[in-house]
Amino acid sequence: MALWLTLAILAGAITLFVTEKLRVDVVALLVMTALMVTGVLTVPEALSGFSSQATVMVAAMFVLSAALQRNGALVAFGDVLSRIRWQWLFMLVMLVLVSCVAAFVNNTATVAVFLPLVLAASTANRWAPSKFLIPLSYMSQAAGVCTLIGTSTNLLVDAMARESVGIGFTLFEFAPLGIVFVGICMLYLMTVGRWLLPDRGIPGSDENEHVGRYVAELLVPPESDAVGLRRDQVVPANIDDATLLEILRQGRAVPGADAVVEPGDRLLLRGEWRHIAAVRRTRRLRFDHVARDLDGDIATDRVQVEAMVSPGSHLVGHTLAGMRFGHMYRTRVQGIHRRLLDIRQPLDHVQLTVGDVLLLDAPETAIEDLRADKGMIVLGTRKEAKVDVFRATMSVLVMVATIGVVALGWLSIVVAALIGCAALLVFRLIEPDEAYRAIDWRVILLLAGIIPLGVALQKSGGAALAAETIIGTLGHFGPLAALAAVYLITAIATEFMSNNASAVLVVPIALAAAESLGVDPKPLLVAVAFAASTSFATPISYQTNTMVFTAGGYRFSDFVRMGVPLNIVFCTAAILLIPRFFPF
Incomplete structure (x- = not known):
């Protein structure tokens, strides 16, 4: 009975994750509650995600990363980039800098820091940012698999493995293989990728003034030349990229192609900002001063x-x-x-x-x-960010010390990270309220709520059933075929749901498959971690992709064209190389 209840809850969770009808953290909490209410898990088992090392460690890394970001510790990288005048060298230096940072700092935070720096440096050199922002996202993902703390997925896989079979990873155990993947990604982006990347224009140029095309809302004053014009007459014929979407009157759209503009209406215009500005000047429209005190x-x-x-x-x-x-x-x-x-x-x-x-x-x-x-x-913006050199230096030292004591084996990762967070607060390098705000609580609740599903899959026999199906189909091809299946299942699932959710679903299957085959589970666990942490094919499959999608003015097809070949390369490399670095 527990097996069928678990599978039903799993099916419901996957449906909600894929359809995005609810936020991922809400889905995770519903999963945890359902497992508790149905009796599949005891209350302590259902709440085990809140005490998981992965959950605590991810929260701590958010705070450590936020201190670097808040105090401008990485702004110096922008100065380095701004001095480069050769496009190929700019790309290479950017990829190297991003890989160095993203191996230790959450990749979302890394992209958040580098995004405005790359935009400013590339536009100063009159290069299209679209030539660099997809590489920024991809490299942040690839570099994240180099260390245990590079992504929350690595920490999650490690924590689940330790709790289930007592096997885990050291801080730099991923590094040899991860560095190879970073090299593959860098080579791809510097060669094939340069031809596949689109040119979406240069912000600030005559052709393309801002990050992308906007929707603007303009007020029609009584003296406006737009008063009395029909919908199709509002945008002058000599203005190319500006379209009137709606005429809003008292907050509601005015229907009909023959609708006439009246004083007090608001017009929704879509297009490049310089063209919207041209319509505003020509028709004497203005932005509504909603509140004069602003x-x-x-x-x-x-x-x-x-x-x-x-x-x-x-x-x-x-x-x-x-x-x-x-x-x-x-x-x-x-x-x-x-x-x-x-x-x-x-x-x-x-x-x-x-x-x-x-x-x-x-x-x-x-x-x-x-x-x-x-x-x-x-x-x-025209104004540069301020950097406090002392606070920035101290933030870097705290991060380096945290990583150093773990690398030397003096403290566990969780203990070192918590001490690092305490040091930031004691030395006032980050305020308590800022530390709370730095933590992405949706990720924390996702981890805490979805980890019990992995426990339920193991406890109910669902993981063993899935593993038996894989082994029954591919077992005669040996463990390499099982590794390939685990990688592909994780990679495909990650394109449609959270990377952490896909890892939680596949880790129990990987462990059960390793037990059935009588092999070391580490190669299969590495396959899960790498596949879940590198998702390139769509702009919605990974948060860093979503961030650069809008900033670079990309189209959905740009990610498909760039990402699918790289996903295939990574999959092939993983199947061939993982057993060499992590033998069965």
């Missing part, structure tokens, strides 16, 4: 800022109006750029999602507040 000191210089909604942001799922965004940040949102420009409602009623880029009109005094907010990644 103007602030008239003597303060104002700048246009492009800021991205980051993974785990408190803005996700909320509207600008609901959060009183303008008052919170002292800014006005002039446009929104997102993957699908299908906005048909007032901008302040749009639910924000990861990767949305907001074009903000803000006083210079508000820039530092935007930079300090973990929920926003400032992509472009």
Whole structure:
């Protein structure tokens, strides 16, 4: 009975993960609750995810990474990149720097730091950022498998293996194989990838002014030339990339192709920002000053800022109006750029999602507040970030010391990371409230809620059943075939659900398969970790892909064209190389 209940819960979880009808952390909590209520797991077993070493370690690494980011410890890399004038050298140096950082810092945080640096440096050299941002995402993923702390997936696989069979990995045990994969990824991106990467224009150039095409909401004042015009007459014929999406009157779309613009209406325009600005000037439209107090000191210089909604942001799922965004940040949102420009409602009623880029009109005094907010990644502005050299140096020293004591075997990873977090707080390198905000609680709840599913699969015999099916089909081909099956199952699952969720589902199967074959489970566990941590084929398969998708102005097909060949190369390399570094 427990087996069938577990399989039913598993099927429901996979359905919810794939359809994204609920957030992944909510699904994980539902899974944990269902396993508890149905009696498949005891209460301590169902709650074991909260005390898992992986959960604690991931939370600690969020804080350690946030201190580096907050204090500007990595901004010096931007100075290095900005001095390079050869495109191939810029790419090579960027990949090397990213691989060095992403091996020890969460890859989402790594991309959040490098994204504005690469945008600024590439545009200063008049190169299209789209030539570099996909490589930034891919390399951050590849480098993450070099160490145990490089990604949360590595920590999760290690914790599950230790709790199940008492076998784990050391801090640098992944490194020899991981470095090979970094080399493969770098070679691919420097050769084949250079021809496959698209050119989506240079922000700030005459052809393409901002990160991408925006949807803007403009107010029609009584003196506007748009008053009395039909829908198809609003955009002048000489303006190419600007389209009127809707005429909004009292918050509702005015139907009909012959609808006429009236004073007080708001127009939703889609297109390149310079063309939207041209329509605004030609028709004498203006941005609505929702609240005069947002103007602030008239003597303060104002700048246009492009800021991205980051993974785990408190803005996700909320509207600008609901959060009183303008008052919170002292800014006005002039446009929104997102993957699908299908906005048909007032901008302040749009639910924000990861990767949305907001074009903000803000006083210079508000820039530092935007930079300090973990929920926003400032992509472009005329004002440079401030760096506290002492605090930045101390943050680096704490991270190095944490890694050093683990590498020397003096302390376990969890203990060292917690001491590192305590040191950051004691030396005031990060404030307690900032430390809490730095932790992506959705990831923590996902881990805590989904880990019990792995326990249930082992306890109910579901993992053994799946392993028997694999062994029965491929067993006569030997353990190499089982390794290939485990890698492919994990890689495919990761394209449709969270990388941590796919790892939790496959680790018990890998352990059961190793037991049935009578081989060391480490090769199969490495296959799970590597496959779940490297997902290149779509912009929604990994958070770093989503982040660069909007910033680079990419299309969905760009990731398919670039990512599928690299996925095939990684899969082939894993099947051939994992047994050499981790013998059966």
